[in-house]
Amino acid sequence: MEIHVRNRLHVRVSERIGDDADGSFLKACREAPEDSHLHGVQSVGDTMFNELQAAHLVAELGGLAEEKQTDVIRRVAKMAQEAAACRGYLYISGD
Template sequence: MPLVVYVEDQNHERMAKTHEDRKETFLALCEAAPDGSVLKAVSRYGDTMFNEIQLKRFVAELNRLPENKKNSTVRKLMAAAEFAIASHGYLFFVGTTPM
């Protein structure tokens, strides 16, 4: 089951939803990210939430990716993060349950 991502407002009301692609290309980027990066904090199995400050770092890290890594999933997540920043909200990643 792919990672699900919600944009939440300041009261944690969900405003938008997107998800990882079936090949899990975004999670592969996160798992390969260097220690200390915001991308590395996204958990495959747990839930992860980024606030506005973290989202600005998240977007910056995604912008620094090589163009061939910026697939439709990455572009959707960049747009979701920008929406959350503009709303002074959050991005909430819902991890999957390990089998």
């Protein structure tokens, strides 16, 4: 899994990160309610959130229980904030 931010022209503008060894980000996505943005993340294939969706994703990640707030989840939330701020996209490429 690779996660990064793209600008409005779809050019990558951030570092690339992956899930941690425990798969905490993907696990949070699988456990999320079906009507959430997190639940829409694909483990295989690509998922892209626009600026409005990225803002919702930030709220969903921030609402996770404290014990689920891993380093990678905090980094994804920050990247989603960056995507929303630059009116770009949070891009998640599954395996």
